[in-house]
C-alpha cells in the first residue's frame with residue numbers, strides 16, 4: 001500500500017506482513033497516523049434543501065494534515081433521491097456543481113440493497129467508518145435505522161421521525177447502536193444547528209437534574225408570529241397565509257407546512273428531548289401523546305402541500321381575529337413548548353404574551369429560544385437562542401454531528 005503519512009510528510013511502501021509494527025514505537029506511531037488518514041465513507045439519502053446544502057458544506061470541508069497541506073477526511077460514496085442512486089464503493093467523483101446532473105441520470109436503488117453494500121464496506125478495512133446521512137423526512141427511511149446501525153453503520157440525521165414516533169422504533173434504534181457500537185447523532189432534529197440535543201445530553205450525563213425545558217422550538221412558527229404579530233403594530237399587518245408562504249420560501253417549513261402548523265413538529269421535538277431526560281414520570285409514547293394545539297383549519301387537514309398552501313388564504317380572516325384579540329389586550333401571539341418534569345406534562349401550545357415579554361421583543365427571523373431549568377442552573381436557566389430553521393444552519397448541525405465521529 002502506498003500512503004502519504006501526514007506528520008512525516010513522506011511516502012512509505014508498507015508491507016505490513018514483513019514488519020513487526022507493534023514492537024516498534026516509531027512504526028506504531030506511523031501506522032496510527034495512516035489509520036487516521038483513511039477516509040470516513042458518507043452515504044447521503046435526501047438531497048433537497050438541507051441535503052444539497054450539506055453536500056456543499058461536506059465537499060468544502062478540510063482539516064490540516066501537515067503544516068502546509070489540508071485534506072478532506074470524508075468521502076461521499078452514495079447520493080440518493082427518491083428515484084435515483086449514485087453509488088461507488090471507492091467514492092464518487094462529484095463536485096458541488098456536477099452531482100445534481102449525475103444523480104438525475106442514475107438508476108433507482110432499493111435502500112435495503114444500498115444498506116447491504118454499505119454493510120460490506122463497514123466490515124472491510126478501506127474506510128475509517130461508514131455513515132448513513134438521512135436528509136429526508138421519510139418514515140420509511142427512518143424505520144431502517146435499526147438495520148443500518150446493526151451493520152455497524154453510523155446514522156446522522158435532521159429527520160425527526162425515528163426519534164419521535166413509537167417507542168418501539170426508538171428502543172430498537174438504541175439497542176442496535178449499543179450492540180454494534182455504531183452511533184446515531186441527531187443534533188439538527190431540535191433547533192437545527194443550535195446545540196440543543198448536545199446541551200441536554202451534557203446536562204443529563206454530568207448528573208444535573210432537569211426540571212423544565214421550555215421555549216420556542218419552531219423556526220416556522222417563530223418567523224410567522226414575529227412577522228404576523230409584532231409588538232409595535234396596533235393595526236393592519238400582513239395576511240397570515242402570506243407570512244406562511246414566505247416561511248416556506250425561506251426553507252423554514254417542513255416539506256408539508258401543515259406538519260408545522262398542526263404543532264406536530266414541535267410535539268416531535270418535545271418528544272425527542274423528553275426521551276433524553278431520565279424521569280420518574282411516564283414519557284410520551286410518541287409525539288401523538290403530546291398535548292398539542294393545532295392551527296390548521298379542519299377542512300385542510302387532509303390536503304397535500306400544494307392544496308394546503310393554495311387554500312390557506314380562505315382562513316386569513318380567522319387569523320386576523322386572533323391577532324386583533326391579542327392586540328386589544330396589549331399582547332402578541334407566540335407558539336411555545338414546555339416539558340415540565342415536576343408536573344409530568346409535555347405541551348405544545350399557542351400562547352398570548354404581553355408585548356414587552358422577551359418572547360415578543362427578543363426573537364427575530366426563525367429564532368428558537370430554549371431554556372433549560374435544572375438543579376445546577378437554579379435561578380437563571382441555561383438559554384440557547386438563534387436561528388432554528390433554514391438550510392445553512394440545519395446542514396451545519398448535520399455537519400457538526402459528522403465531525404463528532406472524527
Ligand SMILES: NC(=O)C1=CN([C@@H]2O[C@H](COP(=O)(O)OP(=O)(O)OC[C@H]3O[C@@H](n4cnc5c(N)ncnc54)[C@H](OP(=O)(O)O)[C@@H]3O)[C@@H](O)[C@H]2O)C=CC1
Pocket residue numbers: 045046047048049050051080081082083135136137138140141158159160188189192219251252253254255388389390391394
Ligand atoms: N428545513 C429546515 O429548516 C429543517 C429541516 N429539518 C429536517 O431536515 C429534513 C429535510 O428537510 P428539507 O431539506 O427542508 O426537505 P426537502 O423536502 O427540501 O428535502 C427532502 C428530500 O428528501 C427526499 N426524499 C424523500 N423520501 C425519500 C426517500 N425515500 N429516499 C430518498 N430521498 C427521499 C426528497 O427527494 P425527492 O424529491 O426525490 O422525493 C426531498 O428532496 C427533514 O426531515 C426536516 O424535518 C430539520 C431541521 C430544520
Ligand SMILES: N[C@@H](CC=O)C(=O)O
Pocket residue numbers: 188189190191192217218219220221252253254260265388389390
Ligand atoms: N420546520 C421546522 C424545521 C426545523 O426543525 C421548523 O420550522 O422549526
Ligand code: NA
Pocket residue numbers: 187188189190191192193194195196197397
Ligand atoms: Na440542534
